[in-house]
Amino acid sequence: MAVVTFMSHDGEQHEAPLEEGSSLMQVATNNAIPGIDADCGGEAACGTCHVIVDPAWADKVGRSGPEEEEMLSMNPERQPTSRLSCQVKVCESWDGLTVQLPEFQM
Amino acid sequence: MSTERAVVVGASHAGVQLVTSLRQEGWSGDIVLVGDESALPYQRPPLSKGYLAGKCSLKELAIRSEDFYVKQDVEPLTASVQSIDRSAGELVLGTGDRLSYDALALCTGAHPRRLRAEGADLDGVHYLRRSSDVERIREDAIPGRNAVIVGGGYIGLETAASLRSSGLHVTVLEAADRVLERVTAPEVSAFFTRIHQEEGVDVRTDASVEALVGDTRLREVVLASGESVRADFVIVGIGIEPTTELAEAAGLVVDDGILIDAHARTSDPDIVAAGDCTSQDIPRYGRRIRLESVPSAVEQAKVAAATICGKDKELAALPWFWSDQYDLKLQIAGLNTGYDDIVVSGDPTRDRHFTCYYLRKGEPIAADCVNRPRDFMATKRMLTQGTAIDMAALKAEVAV
Numbered sequence: 132m133a134v135v136t137f138m139s140h141d142g143e144q145h146e147a148p149l150e151e152g153s154s155l156m157q158v159a160t161n162n163a164i165p166g167i168d169a170d171c172g173g174e175a176a177c178g179t180c181h182v183i184v185d186p187a188w189a190d191k192v193g194r195s196g197p198e199e200e201e202m203l204s205m206n207p208e209r210q211p212t213s214r215l216s217c218q219v220k221v222c223e224s225w226d227g228l229t230v231q232l233p234e235f236q237m
Numbered sequence: 238m239s240t241e242r243a244v245v246v247g248a249s250h251a252g253v254q255l256v257t258s259l260r261q262e263g264w265s266g267d268i269v270l271v272g273d274e275s276a277l278p279y280q281r282p283p284l285s286k287g288y289l290a291g292k293c294s295l296k297e298l299a300i301r302s303e304d305f306y307v308k309q310d311v312e313p314l315t316a317s318v319q320s321i322d323r324s325a326g327e328l329v330l331g332t333g334d335r336l337s338y339d340a341l342a343l344c345t346g347a348h349p350r351r352l353r354a355e356g357a358d359l360d361g362v363h364y365l366r367r368s369s370d371v372e373r374i375r376e377d378a379i380p381g382r383n384a385v386i387v388g389g390g391y392i393g394l395e396t397a398a399s400l401r402s403s404g405l406h407v408t409v410l411e412a413a414d415r416v417l418e419r420v421t422a423p424e425v426s427a428f429f430t431r432i433h434q435e436e437g438v439d440v441r442t443d444a445s446v447e448a449l450v451g452d453t454r455l456r457e458v459v460l461a462s463g464e465s466v467r468a469d470f471v472i473v474g475i476g477i478e479p480t481t482e483l484a485e486a487a488g489l490v491v492d493d494g495i496l497i498d499a500h501a502r503t504s505d506p507d508i509v510a511a512g513d514c515t516s517q518d519i520p521r522y523g524r525r526i527r528l529e530s531v532p533s534a535v536e537q538a539k540v541a542a543a544t545i546c547g548k549d550k551e552l553a554a555l556p557w558f559w560s561d562q563y564d565l566k567l568q569i570a571g572l573n574t575g576y577d578d579i580v581v582s583g584d585p586t587r588d589r590h591f592t593c594y595y596l597r598k599g600e601p602i603a604a605d606c607v608n609r610p611r612d613f614m615a616t617k618r619m620l621t622q623g624t625a626i627d628m629a630a631l632k633a634e635v636a637v
Contacts, residue, residue, distance in 0.1 A: 161302040163309055165261045170532040172280045172300070176559040176568060177532065178614055198610065205614035237618060 133226035155216035173217035179236040208233040241266035247344030248272025251512030251534035258542030321487040347477035347513035356449030377470040380404030385468040389416030393474035398562035428585035501541035511537035568613035571603030
């Protein structure tokens with residue numbers, strides 16, 4: 132089973148199975164991963180599902196789109212590989228993917 | 238000694254977040270999530286949008302997958318709750334069965350305010366709160382038909398946008414002199430009226446409903462002015478009322494919602510509450526407020542779960558809201574209650590993107606951002622963390 136690892140700001144690791152076709156946010160919320168708030172349920176309206184993709188995976192996962200970019204641009208913890216996880220559709224071939232969670236979701 | 242049991246009454250946004258947070262905060266006992274709908278808990282905001290338009294299934298709207306409840310060892314229970322027996326620590330279910338609890342959370346939500354007008358019980362008069370409501374509306378929502386929306390608030394306007402986009406003739410009836418009258422500045426109301434008119438919606442203000450007329454099925458809506466509007470069906474969106482009967486009957490303090498403190502505790506410190514059914518004193522705004530929003534339900538649920546687990550967490554998040562209509566994404570940061578001035582960036586009389594900042598005594602307190610996610614995030618950040626937006630500079634810029 133393909134697995135993604137969510138790394139919290141203080142280094143705690145949580146693994147979750149990658150379900151093809153789900154969003155990365157759904158993977159997180161369906162597995163009760165702490166630190167992904169997802170207030171708006173996946174509408175790219177709130178910016179509270181921010182993750183920082185391991186740079187080695189950035190090309191595979193894809194870069195943020197224009198709408199996402201607008202939401203992320205004001206975020207002080209923003210990194211070059213930042214994404215809103217609700218906008219990332221996951222693939223089962225991404226076994227071993229690691230994403231970092233910011234200290235605060237805003 | 239038997240395992241402790243937490244019971245959460247109400248299985249929507251607040252209830253689902255509460256059971257999630259209970260596990261995250263370390264609750265190791267049983268968790269029962271009691272709901273009165275048989276479907277897996279689903280997201281309500283898309284009901285008036287994608288679900289009404291038939292663009293997504295209820296399964297796709299599940300707040301958590303079926304798997305989640307198994308993995309987190311949460312027992313969903315479809316049942317109605319008749320009463321709370323606080324002295325025994327038990328719920329009395331509709332079936333007469335009793336369910337004991339060691340910790341209790343009330344997330345009973347809200348229900349639509351009923352239209353008081355003659356003929357309001359005719360076939361073809363709908364409300365919109367649950368998936369089953371939308372499924373009934375969808376049977377009536379055939380392209381080319383006449384839909385009349387009573388109420389020009391967010392639900393009414395979102396519904397109007399969805400139905401119009403699906404090819405129906407849509408009339409919005411608002412009793413006040415402008416749409417969104419309770420929640421936005423006149424400039425923002427004028428913007429949404431313009432957009433809906435451009436999309437072909439007939440927006441009527443100062444339009445109170447006198448009667449709904451038909452034989453068994455609705456035919457027309459008669460206004461107080463004497464005018465009548467042809468209607469194949471009506472959707473009433475004139476606000477929601479908190480569902481508090483259970484709490485009231487149990488003797489909890491209710492004031493336009495189950496009153497909770499900063500730890501989401503009700504007047505009985507052993508019972509917490511979260512979501513649309515609650516009201517709370519918000520220091521930031523200096524008043525008691527019932528917030529009707531998913532983000533607030535989620536925030537209250539997190540705090541309530543922490544309180545149950547004996548942890549010290551307080552309600553502090555900035556209220557925020559969103560609404561999708563046509564290609565417009567409205568994001569609202571903060572509450573504009575008590576504003577005495579506005580600054581508008583952009584031209585809402587012409588464009589489809591702008592931000593309306595609300596100020597009180599020169600200080601920004603909220604912003605309505607239409608297709609301006611950057612402004613929304615900047616305002617959210619400013620109001621949360623105290624980072625500054627230079628309102629004087631913005632004002633000067635707008636004045637040019």
